[in-house]
Amino acid sequence: MAAxxxxxxxxxxxxxxxxxxxxxxxxxxxxxxxxxxxLALPGLRVDVVIVSAKRETLNHEVIAACDTRGIRVIAxxxxxxxxxxxxxxxxxxxxDGAVGWPEIDALVHAGVVVPLRVGDxxxxxxxxxSSTVVAVxxxxxxxxxxxxxxxxxxxxxxxxxxxxxxxxxxxxxSVAASLGMLDEAPGFAAACRLAGSDSLTQSEFExxxxxxxxxxxxxxxxxxxxxxxxxxxLSADRVKRTIEALRQWAxxxxxDTGFNLESDEELSSxxxxxxxxxxTVTALASADHVVAVGLADPVGxxxxxxxxxxxxxxxxxxxxxxxxxxxxASAVGLDPAGQVIGALRRFGAIESPVLVPQDSExxxxxxxxxxxxRDTAAKSPARASIRRFVMAALVVAPVEAPRRAxxxxxxxxxxxxxxxxxxxxxx
Numbered sequence: 167m168a169a170x171x172x173x174x175x176x177x178x179x180x181x182x183x184x185x186x187x188x189x190x191x192x193x194x195x196x197x198x199x200x201x202x203x204x205l206a207l208p209g210l211r212v213d214v215v216i217v218s219a220k221r222e223t224l225n226h227e228v229i230a231a232c233d234t235r236g237i238r239v240i241a242x243x244x245x246x247x248x249x250x251x252x253x254x255x256x257x258x259x260x261x262d263g264a265v266g267w268p269e270i271d272a273l274v275h276a277g278v279v280v281p282l283r284v285g286d287x288x289x290x291x292x293x294x295x296s297s298t299v300v301a302v303x304x305x306x307x308x309x310x311x312x313x314x315x316x317x318x319x320x321x322x323x324x325x326x327x328x329x330x331x332x333x334x335x336x337x338x339x340s341v342a343a344s345l346g347m348l349d350e351a352p353g354f355a356a357a358c359r360l361a362g363s364d365s366l367t368q369s370e371f372e373x374x375x376x377x378x379x380x381x382x383x384x385x386x387x388x389x390x391x392x393x394x395x396x397x398x399x400l401s402a403d404r405v406k407r408t409i410e411a412l413r414q415w416a417x418x419x420x421x422d423t424g425f426n427l428e429s430d431e432e433l434s435s436x437x438x439x440x441x442x443x444x445x446t447v448t449a450l451a452s453a454d455h456v457v458a459v460g461l462a463d464p465v466g467x468x469x470x471x472x473x474x475x476x477x478x479x480x481x482x483x484x485x486x487x488x489x490x491x492x493x494x495a496s497a498v499g500l501d502p503a504g505q506v507i508g509a510l511r512r513f514g515a516i517e518s519p520v521l522v523p524q525d526s527e528x529x530x531x532x533x534x535x536x537x538x539x540r541d542t543a544a545k546s547p548a549r550a551s552i553r554r555f556v557m558a559a560l561v562v563a564p565v566e567a568p569r570r571a572x573x574x575x576x577x578x579x580x581x582x583x584x585x586x587x588x589x590x591x592x593x
Contacts, residue, residue, distance in 0.1 A: 168274055171195040171210060173203050173217040173224075174242060178263070182216075185267035191274075200228050207231050214238045214274055219248035219260060226368070229255055240273060250383060253326040297413045299421065300560060301449045304459035305473040306425045309466055310491040311459050312340050313529065314522070315422035317549065318457065320538035321556040323383035327417040330375070332357075332388040334405065334445045335424040336397035339390020346536020347376050353388035354408070355399045361407035368415050382540050386416065402444035409452045418560070421449045427476040447480060455485050455560060462490040462506045462521070463497035471514045487559050488516050494524035520555045523547045 167190040172179055179196060186193060194212055197203050200223050203215070215232055217224050219241040232239050243249040244263035252260045261273060302315040312335075319331040332354050333341040342348070356374040360366035375386045391397065412419045424446040441447075450456060458477060460470030467490075477486075490506050498505040503521050510516040528543035535542055539549035 167191050168213040169194055169211060170274070171197065171203070171206075171212045171215045173197045173200070173215060175218060178218065178242065182267050182270070185271075189267065189271055199223055200225050203228055204231060207235065207237075212237055214240060216240050216242065216270065218263070219243040219252040219257075221251065224252065224255065224257075226255060229257065240270065242270075247381070250326060254328050254384065297417050297419065298455065298560070299409060299413065299419045299449075299453045300455045300457060301421045301423055301453035302457045302459060303423045303446070303450060303477065304425060304461075305469040307461060307466055307469050309459045309461040309470070310522075311335075311425075312344055312422050313532075314457065314459055314489060314491065314552065315420055316341060316344055317539050317552045318556055318560070319385050319418070319420040320378075320380070320383065320540050321553045322418050322420070322561060323380075323385040324540060325557075325561050326383070327561070328415070329383075329385035329418045329420060330388065330412050330416040331378075331385055332408075332412070332419060332421045333390030334400065334421050334449050335390050336400055336442050336445050337394055337424050337426065339392070339422075341387060341422055342376075342389035342392075344533060344536070345378055345387065345538075347378075347387065347389055352391045352396070355391050355396060357388055357408045357411075358400055358404035361411055362401075362404045366408065366411045371411070371415060378538075380538065380541050382538075390422070397442045397445070400445040402441065402448045405445045405448040406452060409449065421453070423449045425473075427473065427480060450477070450480050450484075453481070453484055455487065456481050458486055458488050460488065460490050462493040462502070466492075467506070467509055471510075474514050474516070487555065488519040489522055489555065490519050491522045492524045493521045520551065522551045525549075 169192045170186060172182070172193060172195070174182075176198075183193070195203075195206055195210055197206060203217075203223075204227055215228075215237055217228070217239060224239075224241060229239055239257060239259065241248075241252045241257050241260045242263035243252055243260050248263070249260055259273060261270060300318065302311050302318065304311040312333075315331065319329050323329040331341060333339045333352075334354055339352070339354075351374070353374045353376060357366055357371065360370055360374075371386075375388050378385050378387050391399070409419065409421070424443065426443045426446060428443055429447075456477075458470075458474070460466055488510065490510070493502050493506055495502045506521060507519060510519055525543070525546050525548040528539055528546035528548060532539050532542045539546050539552070543549060
């Protein structure tokens with residue numbers, strides 16, 4: 167049997183207390199807040215902490231302290247908002263707050279080994295967390311890199327994962343403007359400076375990053391440089407260190423990169439000079455998955471195919487997904503999907519591209535309000551295409567803990583016995 171500490175509201179405690187004792191567990195502590203738990207932990211001998219998934223009772227410090235002592239944390243989420251909050255903390259064991267003790271007890275007995283969710287909040291670049299870096303790239307000509315990067319991040323966050331969206335474009339960073347955020351102090355440049363001096367900790371990251379708040383799923387944003395002249399701040403070493411640090415604090419890191427893949431050293435006589443394209447090349451080389459974006463019209467596809475060879479030279483072993491944006495018959499003629507797929511197969515040997523249809527009305531509404539497509543036009547065909555791609559290629563479905571099967575209560579319905587007609591046969 168397990169020693170369990172409860173950090174829940176009084177009504178939840180009263181509902182569960184009797185069942186916990188009847189199942190043979192002990193309750194060394196009954197607390198009401200995260201602060202009380204942190205004070206009590208050094209003297210507690212418990213196996214599991216059951217906590218309400220609210221800011222008053224659950225935070226990074228609680229999870230880190232429990233991880234250090236090998237104590238499992240099970241969160242009770244009463245609402246979708248609580249569930250998303252627990253997901254932003256990287257908590258794996260989250261259960262509906264309204265369930266009875268048998269369901270919670272099944273999770274307690276499952277013995278799931280929970281990996282380290284968060285480390286020391288003052289830790290700088292260190293051991294890698296099992297996270298995924300997605301780099302979104304596209305050639306010159308505004309194919310929609312930023313729009314797709316934002317909405318990919320939004321769809322991943324809506325699945326309950328913690329996400330950081332970073333703007334690493336050294337030519338025309340526009341994530342902040344697209345989301346209606348102030349970018350007077352570019353977050354990604356600040357992160358790079360801190361990473362360069364081994365000072366990028368989680369608390370510093372939360373200070374310089376901005377939060378896109380959404381009932382559908384919030385995510386962190388590191389805004390890009392406001393003036394292109396600041397590109398020397400994004401050196402290759404700094405960008406690499408920043409990405410490695412972000413891996414520790416988020417399940418997914420989505421990077422909006424620049425378009426230029428040229429090797430700067432071939433254009434400069436100074437081999438030690440900063441490279442303007444280093445941020446893009448480093449982000450692509452560090453990515454676990456690359457999303458290559460092209461514009462679905464004759465000019466856009468020509469630009470994409472010319473740059474496709476350069477991209478494949480940089481990322482020889484990294485999985486690449488091709489998204490063709492703004493697919494429409496007015497630009498490529500009848501059967502636009504077939505036209506685009508045929509052109510990519512014939513001239514680039516590209517199979518199975520993802521096609522994102524043109525939806526100007528929904529995209530205009532998103533830009534006007536500084537929101538994602540999920541928040542402004544949930545039924546948009548463009549948003550539906552992006553979501554299908556995210557669910558099929560990027561998001562890994564979480565493994566759920568086994569649950570004890572519940573026996574359904576019998577449902578009795580009074581039956582009316584009708585008299586049998588005389589002479590009817592018995593069977």
